[in-house]
Amino acid sequence: MRYGYYLDAGLLATYLREKAIARGVHHIVDDVVDVILDPQGNISQLKTEKSGNISGELFIDCSGFRGLLINQALQEPFDSYSDSLFCDRAIAIPLSTSSEKEEINPYTTATALDSGWTWHTPLYNRSGNGYVYSSSFITPEAAEQEFRNHLGAAAEGVEARHIPIRVGKTRNAWVKNCVSIGLSSGFIEPLESIGIFLIEQGIQALVDNFPDKSFNPIVRKRYNKFITYHYENIRDFIVLHYCTTQREDTPFWKANKYHPAIPENLQENLELFKAMLPNFDLLERPPLFGDYSYACILLEMKYLPETSLPRLDYLEQEEIEKELDLIQNQAIKLKQNLPNHSQYLQDLHGANLTNSK
Numbered sequence: 001m002r003y004g005y006y007l008d009a010g011l012l013a014t015y016l017r018e019k020a021i022a023r024g025v026h027h028i029v030d031d032v033v034d035v036i037l038d039p040q041g042n043i044s045q046l047k048t049e050k051s052g053n054i055s056g057e058l059f060i061d062c063s064g065f066r067g068l069l070i071n072q073a074l075q076e077p078f079d080s081y082s083d084s085l086f087c088d089r090a091i092a093i094p095l096s097t098s099s100e101k102e103e104i105n106p107y108t109t110a111t112a113l114d115s116g117w118t119w120h121t122p123l124y125n126r127s128g129n130g131y132v133y134s135s136s137f138i139t140p141e142a143a144e145q146e147f148r149n150h151l152g153a154a155a156e157g158v159e160a161r162h163i164p165i166r167v168g169k170t171r172n173a174w175v176k177n178c179v180s181i182g183l184s185s186g187f188i189e190p191l192e193s194i195g196i197f198l199i200e201q202g203i204q205a206l207v208d209n210f211p212d213k214s215f216n217p218i219v220r221k222r223y224n225k226f227i228t229y230h231y232e233n234i235r236d237f238i239v240l241h242y243c244t245t246q247r248e249d250t251p252f253w254k255a256n257k258y259h260p261a262i263p264e265n266l267q268e269n270l271e272l273f274k275a276m277l278p279n280f281d282l283l284e285r286p287p288l289f290g291d292y293s294y295a296c297i298l299l300e301m302k303y304l305p306e307t308s309l310p311r312l313d314y315l316e317q318e319e320i321e322k323e324l325d326l327i328q329n330q331a332i333k334l335k336q337n338l339p340n341h342s343q344y345l346q347d348l349h350g351a352n353l354t355n356s357k
């Protein structure tokens with residue numbers, strides 16, 4: 001079975017910081033007030049508020065949406081995806097939960113609202129909740145009200161955090177001697193929660209393509225191609241959620257149904273899926289969102305192939321039914337025998353969970 005983990009982003013960041021320091025990373029907490037370039041346009045130093053100038057050979061830009069090094073100092077353009085993905089703001093309202101009493105879902109719930117969608121992500125002691133919306137269709141005040149109505153009494157008195165988001169990608173994630181990772185390299189709305197995945201991919205690809213001091217441009221090119229491939233696959237898959245919608249009851253959903261710019265590759269796939277179920281098997285590298293993911297969205301959206309695959313005609317109906325029955329029976333058995341998710345987490349981690357923040 002495929003699976004994913006829920007990670008408390010705050011705890012994960014603390015864990016990684018401690019791990020890195022223990023392994024010899026020199027950690028300086030300060031504000032970068034200026035970025036100094038050498039005559040070739042490489043970054044040579046970061047000027048900080050209290051710790052003086054910091055020199056380096058390779059710089060990783062982790063400054064979030066500001067893109068302090070990559071976009072501001074090195075002037076690498078940011079390519080917006082706003083013509084196909086209209087959401088540009090998020091509101092977050094975390095809620096505490098009492099996991100001893102409540103069942104924790106082992107999945108995120110995304111619910112469409114008038115001008116976007118909400119996430120409900122359960123952790124052990126709290127849930128992450130957010131409304132991702134388009135400011136072209138609703139004001140921040142009205143969006144917060146709509147979101148509070150959706151959350152009900154549990155959110156009363158809990159402060160909401162408003163977050164402007166820039167959806168798109170820094171054209172080249174690696175420029176000169178600077179590699180942008182995380183929000184500085186790009187962001188696609190969290191409908192499939194791929195932020196940490198992209199950070200991991202960026203780090204792994206940097207390790208795999210780590211340069212020597214000559215910074216051979218072909219290594220950079222390869223890295224950038226790899227990152228772009230992932231971003232475009234993810235962007236296409238998120239656009240797919242919107243452009244196949246049946247909804248047209250609000251201006252936001254109407255715009256998504258009729259007026260998004262559909263990326264070329266997605267357009268081709270949509271045509272292909274009219275002829276047959278998704279099939280990415282022929283591709284050189286399997287993308288993050290492949291056959292299975294596309295089938296889940298398309299079938300739920302009733303975007304169905306016009307004919308069945310010819311090779312299916314050669315299967316016996318009886319065989320097919322036997323296979324489907326087997327799957328269904330396995331699911332019923334698993335459901336009967338497995339503990340619920342809260343119970344499972346408690347058994348796995350015991351007291352550590354109750355004590356964690």
Ligand SMILES: Cc1cc2nc3c(=O)[nH]c(=O)nc-3n(C[C@H](O)[C@H](O)[C@H](O)COP(=O)(O)OP(=O)(O)OC[C@H]3O[C@@H](n4cnc5c(N)ncnc54)[C@H](O)[C@@H]3O)c2cc1C
Nearest residue numbers: 030031032062063064090182183184190193194195196197
């Ligand atoms: C609304 C929303 C929902 C998300 N949901 C998910 C999800 O479900 N799953 C998932 O995997 N990911 C998700 N993400 C993505 C995830 O949160 C981010 O990928 C991750 O937190 C980004 O980390 P970052 O380091 O790139 O940016 P940030 O967390 O923004 O960190 C940037 C840091 O740079 C610092 N900084 C900026 N300027 C300076 C300066 N001049 N000097 C010194 N420091 C500076 C800032 O203080 C900040 O600490 C979501 C993101 C958003 C916005």
